[in-house]
Amino acid sequence: MEGCDFGLMRPRERIIRTARELFRKHGIRGVGVDTIAEQAGTNKMTLYRHFGSKDDLIIACLRDVAGDADAIWADFEATYPDDPMAQLHAWVRIGAECAVGDARGCDMANAAVELAEGDHPARHVIEEFKTDQRDRLAKLCRAAGIVKADLLADTLSLLLEGARVSRQSAGPEGPCAHFISIGEAVIAAFAQESQKQPLHRQARGKHKGRGHLRVASTRT
Amino acid sequence: MEGCDFGLMRPRERIIRTARELFRKHGIRGVGVDTIAEQAGTNKMTLYRHFGSKDDLIIACLRDVAGDADAIWADFEATYPDDPMAQLHAWVRIGAECAVGDARGCDMANAAVELAEGDHPARHVIEEFKTDQRDRLAKLCRAAGIVKADLLADTLSLLLEGARVSRQSAGPEGPCAHFISIGEAVIAAFAQESQKQPLHRQARGKHKGRGHLRVASTRT
DNA sequence: AGCATAAGTTACAGATCGGTAACATCCGGT
DNA sequence: ACCGGATGTTACCGATCTGTAACTTATGCT
Numbered sequence: 001m002e003g004c005d006f007g008l009m010r011p012r013e014r015i016i017r018t019a020r021e022l023f024r025k026h027g028i029r030g031v032g033v034d035t036i037a038e039q040a041g042t043n044k045m046t047l048y049r050h051f052g053s054k055d056d057l058i059i060a061c062l063r064d065v066a067g068d069a070d071a072i073w074a075d076f077e078a079t080y081p082d083d084p085m086a087q088l089h090a091w092v093r094i095g096a097e098c099a100v101g102d103a104r105g106c107d108m109a110n111a112a113v114e115l116a117e118g119d120h121p122a123r124h125v126i127e128e129f130k131t132d133q134r135d136r137l138a139k140l141c142r143a144a145g146i147v148k149a150d151l152l153a154d155t156l157s158l159l160l161e162g163a164r165v166s167r168q169s170a171g172p173e174g175p176c177a178h179f180i181s182i183g184e185a186v187i188a189a190f191a192q193e194s195q196k197q198p199l200h201r202q203a204r205g206k207h208k209g210r211g212h213l214r215v216a217s218t219r220t
Numbered sequence: 221m222e223g224c225d226f227g228l229m230r231p232r233e234r235i236i237r238t239a240r241e242l243f244r245k246h247g248i249r250g251v252g253v254d255t256i257a258e259q260a261g262t263n264k265m266t267l268y269r270h271f272g273s274k275d276d277l278i279i280a281c282l283r284d285v286a287g288d289a290d291a292i293w294a295d296f297e298a299t300y301p302d303d304p305m306a307q308l309h310a311w312v313r314i315g316a317e318c319a320v321g322d323a324r325g326c327d328m329a330n331a332a333v334e335l336a337e338g339d340h341p342a343r344h345v346i347e348e349f350k351t352d353q354r355d356r357l358a359k360l361c362r363a364a365g366i367v368k369a370d371l372l373a374d375t376l377s378l379l380l381e382g383a384r385v386s387r388q389s390a391g392p393e394g395p396c397a398h399f400i401s402i403g404e405a406v407i408a409a410f411a412q413e414s415q416k417q418p419l420h421r422q423a424r425g426k427h428k429g430r431g432h433l434r435v436a437s438t439r440t
Numbered sequence: 441a442g443c444a445t446a447a448g449t450t451a452c453a454g455a456t457c458g459g460t461a462a463c464a465t466c467c468g469g470t
Numbered sequence: 471a472c473c474g475g476a477t478g479t480t481a482c483c484g485a486t487c488t489g490t491a492a493c494t495t496a497t498g499c500t
Contacts, residue, residue: 025336026336026337027249027333027334027335027336029247029249029250029334030249030336030337103338104336105333106389109333109386109388109389110333112385112388112389113247113329113330113333113334113385113388114247114249114333114334115247116245116246116247116250116324117246117250118323126389127389127390127391130386130389130390130391130394131390131391131394134390134394134395151401151402153395154394154395154402155379155395155398155402157382157386157390157394157395158378158379158382158386158395158396158399158402159375159378159379160382161381161382161383161385161386161389161395162377162378162379162380162381162382162383162385163378163382165329165332165333165381165382166329166350166377166378166381168329168332168333169326169328169329169332169346169347169350169381170347170350170351170377171347171350171351174350174351174374174377175354175373175374175375175377175378175381178371178375179378181371182371182374182375189409
């Protein structure tokens, strides 16, 4: 995928890449530092000189994951500049790749499940990441002209998070198989309401009932 | 919650209850059989006489979880007999309790994340359970007169699974906070379409586009 | 009372875990 | 050429893990 040779990297980067791969494959608690160091072509002593503890290594890996996500968001903007709706659809598509194609879901969410202790230092990184992702998605929805942008962002967040974990528990033929069509339908629904009820008429306050989703047969 | 005294139970049941509690609190890989046996008021030897291995104990615990789910479904039918739509709303409500109130999500999904190895014997139990839950939900949707029952079931499945894991990764103030309103809105949307497009007109085949969700301002 | 079975006790085996100490070696910059 | 920091090597520590052996005690049934 990338042209960089594994052997030319410095130990620190080799360790992080290897750790991420092994954590993903066997779970964080399922792999020891010995294995990571060996698989990274180095030794445990060097690993501990770069990362003071396994927890530190875990945190470094999660920050690396966050960096990958940043790159993906940048790619959205680069591929569809000034077209937030197209970026939103790209978000669904990329999410589906990770949810249906990949067998092991979201590294952050998996870490949150595995590191059960509520005071684990990695929890800060995870929660910060998830909050950031949620804000970015809401901002994107707002830019795309969605009136209830926050609600759409949360709906899509739950759907993607659900698809990625459902892939692991219910299998690839389970509910996650319909993630794309469901996500697209939800976006279409929120977009249609936003056309009928543009921003300046939003807080009219005449009707008290919150907007409800409605299914209608429409041609694509 | 239950009147049964812990001390009056037989070792096997005490072990399972204790194991479920500890697995939930610290993760499956985060607690050893020694701790389980001691906390259950017995010893490791007795544990191994009842369960040949830790994996066997894990499987027994997951089957116990499945039993609890059976009881909840029975309770739906008992509380709202012959009212599938009311049962569907109860499903959302109970799901929210588990997703928002409880900090540790679905035991089955957590186990699927923790037991990363693809050939782990517990995976059969998990996948079977998730498939069964999905089928029951789809059946309930069908009984409630939903035309696209399977799609609604999968949507709700993804939302609940997502809410339960998002509670752990993004925190209780994250997207999971809106699970109930989102779920209710989705149910309302599918129900409205089902009224407009009853079963005998479903497969007319004139319009090729699949039904899309649409948001409309309606009073409750 | 007697007997089979279940349960408790103690000690241990073998492996792996995270983490460290002491020392040898390599490699880049001046 | 030299020197300092980064890296590699080996051996080790104490703790914990799953799982077992051998033996004693309690319990329930006839």
